[in-house]
Amino acid sequence: MRELFLDRVKIYVKGGRGGNGAVAFLREKYRPKGGPAGGDGGKGGDVVLVATSSKHTLLDFKYKRHFKAENGEHGKGKNQKGKDGKDLVVYVPVGTVVRDDQTGELLCDLTQEGQRCVVARGGKGGRGNAQFATPTNQAPRHAEPGEEGEERWIVLELKLIADIGIVGLPNAGKSTLLSKLTKARPKIADYPFTTTKPNLGVMELDEERRLVLADIPGLIEDAHKGAGLGHEFLRHIERTRLLLHLIDVSDNRETDPLKAFELVNRELELYSPELAKKPQIVVASKIDALSDRSVLEKLKEAFEDRGYTFHAISSATSEGIEELKELLWSKYMEVEHAPAGKV
Structure with a gap:
């Protein structure tokens, strides 16, 4: 493959x-x-x-x-x-x-x-x-x-030319989200490293507003040393203007959301300091499988304190998807007309 x-x-x-x-x-x-x-x-x-x-x-x-x-x-x-x-x-x-x-x-x-x-x-x-x-x-x-x-x-x-890159740990739901935001049909399954190559999709809000999104294979610890698949494809988000950082918040998640976020960002930094400086939006995924929704408020506060925009979605039920499209467009336009930095 x-x-x-x-x-x-x-x-x-x-x-x-x-x-x-x-x-x-x-x-x-x-x-x-x-x-x-x-x-x-x-x-x-x-x-x-x-x-x-x-x-x-x-x-x-x-x-x-x-x-x-x-x-x-x-x-x-x-x-x-x-x-x-x-x-x-x-x-x-x-x-x-x-x-x-x-x-x-x-x-x-x-x-x-x-x-x-x-x-x-x-x-x-x-x-x-x-x-x-x-x-x-x-x-x-x-x-x-x-x-x-x-x-x-x-x-x-x-290096793929995309406006927004989707990053996150394996099995965070990147491929499923890409299929929801665009017409792309990436391979989707419930196991790590489903994505073995970058996938592109075009998100169209209307005739005049469209963005190209790239789903990058999941990063794991020591990816910058060649572990896993992510390092092999990180070059494909070097051209993007904005990163969508997806974190799994479901009850059966394997990694704490904040730890997952820090792990991926550390690998980005070790691969390329310039890449780590790109503006990011943090998106919590799989909220349909989260029994205690109060977790989202705590995460929202934690990420906003760090200067990041936070949004929660469920690709399975489409909750928050349409709002995410508008958010991505508005944040992308901000980045287009402002110096690089946190969104």
């Missing part, structure tokens, strides 16, 4: 080699001293990445990892320049970050449809002997070879 969503790959790219310049002389009946006429070689093609919304994973690169653009043609006689090599266009999902594998240098961040990035330039074509003619050397017998194209290994890393 997990291999169907590939979000990090390493590929080899190489620009085309430039064509060699030609060594040639005019041999025409009425021009016995026609002089040098070797044409230049054509430029090698570039390897170009282009962002497209028609792709949602890097799965295409699982089996094909070498990409080489076309070589330029060699120059010809009669001052004929060789054809330039064709660029090799490689389509990647919108949201792909490209880095040099050896240096870690950020080459480009493809966040918009149709955005292009040249990752390996083709080599220049060599000059033909016609370019070397001078008054003192009217018959040069040498030309330049074409240059090799750039080559490198690059890392493609997909």
Whole structure:
């Protein structure tokens, strides 16, 4: 199941080699001293990445990892320049970050449809002997070879572009909530790690108000060290503007709600301090399975004292869902027009 969503790959790219310049002389009946006429070689093609919304994973690169653009043609006689090599266009999902594998240098961040990035330039074509003619050397017998194209290994890393990221411990109810807020249909079951890949959904309040939500696999303690599944997908909420932090408050919960909140935030901080600074809304889930509703008032007070907005819902009965949609929209708009910080 997990291999169907590939979000990090390493590929080899190489620009085309430039064509060699030609060594040639005019041999025409009425021009016995026609002089040098070797044409230049054509430029090698570039390897170009282009962002497209028609792709949602890097799965295409699982089996094909070498990409080489076309070589330029060699120059010809009669001052004929060789054809330039064709660029090799490689389509990647919108949201792909490209880095040099050896240096870690950020080459480009493809966040918009149709955005292009040249990752390996083709080599220049060599000059033909016609370019070397001078008054003192009217018959040069040498030309330049074409240059090799750039080559490198690059890392493609997909970061989903969502407005709001849903985080929380495994089995907090993130996938179910996503299905309630949007038309997404993630895998849902009553056991941890149901979600083995990020899920996206679009929450539409009306024709003009819509937000993209991302459900990230549950975080567990030491996720920043690679434990569990969450660390593998945390990059997908780095672009979000607002986090919906879901905590289980049902009677059969395994972790105290405040402890669960602190655990997830600690893992966010250890993975990326910038990620931990994102504004959050705390949402208590599974209140239909909570026998003592006074717990909610205590939690509301505790979280509001810390500066967080608190809301309670039940995905099973839809209690609080419509209010949550409006809350998410209003808080998102606040974040859009205010410096980053707690909501």
